[in-house]
Amino acid sequence: MTRFPPLSSETLAGLRHLLGETGVLTDSVSLGAYGVDETEEVDFRPAAVALPETTEQVAAVLQLAAQTGIPVTPRGGGTGLSGGALPVFGGLSLSLERLNRIRFLDQTNLMIEVEAGLITGDLKRAVEEKGLFYPPDPASHDSCQIGGNIAEDAAGPRSCKYGTTRNWVLGLEAVLPDGTVIRTGGATRKNVAGYNLTQLLVGSEGTLAVVTAALLKLINLPRFRLTLAAPFSTLQGAAQAVSRLFVAGVDPASCELMEARALDLVSSLTAIPEQLVDAAALLLLELDGDDDQALLERAARASEVFDTLEEVEVIVAQEAGDQRRLWEIREKIAIAVREYSVYKEADTVVPRSELANLVEKARQVASDRQLEAVCYGHAGDGNLHVNLLRGDLDEATWKENRDAAEAELFDWVAGVGGSVTGEHGIGWSQRRYLPLVAQPAAMKVMRGLKAAFDPRGILNPGKIFTDR
Numbered sequence: 001m002t003r004f005p006p007l008s009s010e011t012l013a014g015l016r017h018l019l020g021e022t023g024v025l026t027d028s029v030s031l032g033a034y035g036v037d038e039t040e041e042v043d044f045r046p047a048a049v050a051l052p053e054t055t056e057q058v059a060a061v062l063q064l065a066a067q068t069g070i071p072v073t074p075r076g077g078g079t080g081l082s083g084g085a086l087p088v089f090g091g092l093s094l095s096l097e098r099l100n101r102i103r104f105l106d107q108t109n110l111m112i113e114v115e116a117g118l119i120t121g122d123l124k125r126a127v128e129e130k131g132l133f134y135p136p137d138p139a140s141h142d143s144c145q146i147g148g149n150i151a152e153d154a155a156g157p158r159s160c161k162y163g164t165t166r167n168w169v170l171g172l173e174a175v176l177p178d179g180t181v182i183r184t185g186g187a188t189r190k191n192v193a194g195y196n197l198t199q200l201l202v203g204s205e206g207t208l209a210v211v212t213a214a215l216l217k218l219i220n221l222p223r224f225r226l227t228l229a230a231p232f233s234t235l236q237g238a239a240q241a242v243s244r245l246f247v248a249g250v251d252p253a254s255c256e257l258m259e260a261r262a263l264d265l266v267s268s269l270t271a272i273p274e275q276l277v278d279a280a281a282l283l284l285l286e287l288d289g290d291d292d293q294a295l296l297e298r299a300a301r302a303s304e305v306f307d308t309l310e311e312v313e314v315i316v317a318q319e320a321g322d323q324r325r326l327w328e329i330r331e332k333i334a335i336a337v338r339e340y341s342v343y344k345e346a347d348t349v350v351p352r353s354e355l356a357n358l359v360e361k362a363r364q365v366a367s368d369r370q371l372e373a374v375c376y377g378h379a380g381d382g383n384l385h386v387n388l389l390r391g392d393l394d395e396a397t398w399k400e401n402r403d404a405a406e407a408e409l410f411d412w413v414a415g416v417g418g419s420v421t422g423e424h425g426i427g428w429s430q431r432r433y434l435p436l437v438a439q440p441a442a443m444k445v446m447r448g449l450k451a452a453f454d455p456r457g458i459l460n461p462g463k464i465f466t467d468r
């Protein structure tokens with residue numbers, strides 16, 4: 001494992017000189033807070049937290065780190081689920097939270113430039129006030145930040161129709177590990193000049209450069225939305241319906257699946273309508289567009305698809321309040337699981353046609369090891385969050401069974417052409433599974449890219465690869 005020098009008092013004084021007294025935190029409450037994110041069971045404290053307010057300050061911090069060899073771990077809203085923002089080798093946690101301005105909104109070219117620390121929900125609301133739409137909607141939208149979304153290529157229910165964060169990034173401002181500021185991409189809808197550094201940095205989990213600002217694409221806000229809740233009496237039926245919806249051209253903006261146990265757990269946090277409580281599985285769909293009649297026709301088409309599998313009594317919610325209540329069921333599941341048991345989440349993604357088999361496999365790997373599996377997620381993307389619950393197991397048995405169950409599940413996922421993370425990233429907690437889906441030659445190219453950007457390996461070490 002890599003060794004790094006400790007943070008010396010001279011380097012700390014240098015940081016305070018660059019950022020001021022309030023720009024550097026070393027008290028134990030702050031170090032504790034910046035040592036965790038929303039990943040289960042991991043905690044790595046930094047030696048100090050740096051809070052720059054400008055790109056120039058980010059560059060100066062990285063220059064100082066490069067001179068002294070101190071590791072730097074960039075951090076957004078701390079909502080990550082693979083430990084990507086945790087300083088596993090100590091050193092500096094570089095939080096972008098104070099770079100949170102909207103630099104400009106261009107209503108002629110439909111684009112916006114924002115700083116990395118802007119809360120995603122604030123960005124969405126700011127453009128919606130102008131009738132515009134930034135579609136990516138991670139579950140944590142009210143606390144995650146655009147920079148973190150870019151680092152992880154975050155998604156959410158609407159990626160089903162609109163793609164993930166990367167589909168909305170036109171250009172970036174970023175700081176290389178030696179402190180050099182670069183700009184990639186730009187204000188055009190097309191651009192094939194040279195390697196696409198913008199898209200290389202998106203999803204690179206803060207290991208190649210620190211993104212400080214992004215130029216994002218916008219579209220007009222759809223005028224109408226419908227939410228459909230379809231309770232199925234079998235999980236197989238719900239899972240099979242997913243691929244059929246797309247073949248039939250229903251084109252949902254979101255298509256989420258929750259199995260019965262997920263509904264059962266979330267019922268402690270929100271009301272489940274009577275028609276849905278006994279479902280073996282629930283599909284929740286959002287349809288959007290500018291023609292309300294066309295939406296109703298697509299809703300009817302969705303019902304026809306369901307009826308090819310079984311008779312389903314679909315709830316169609318047209319009022320915003322009714323829609324909100326239905327979506328709350330889905331949004332609160334992760335919290336309900338966390339409150340119920342110690343758990344480990346596997347962020348599986350498979351071709352849609354494998355969804356039913358995925359849930360069966362999840363149940364089998366769990367029950368073989370006295371665990372419970374709770375599956376829910378973005379079925380339209382083939383992306384299910386499989387939560388393995390500890391239940392009554394003692395610590396040692398839990399860890400052994402959890403790891404064995406997860407490894408068997410990911411082996412199976414890779415075997416059916418899926419991947420070991422759909423939207424949460426490799427980060428720290430999924431590193432051992434990357435070789436299941438990246439062949440040795442591809443791993444070598446990834447290592448070469450890391451070395452080209454960060455020859456001293458000081459930026460977010462310990463992530464993506466197991467041996468750094």
Ligand code: MLT
Binds near residue numbers: 081331334345377385
């Ligand atoms: C979600 O879809 O709710 C999020 O990805 C969070 C999670 O599954 O834990």
Ligand code: ZN
Binds near residue numbers: 139156377378385
């Ligand atoms: Zn998710």
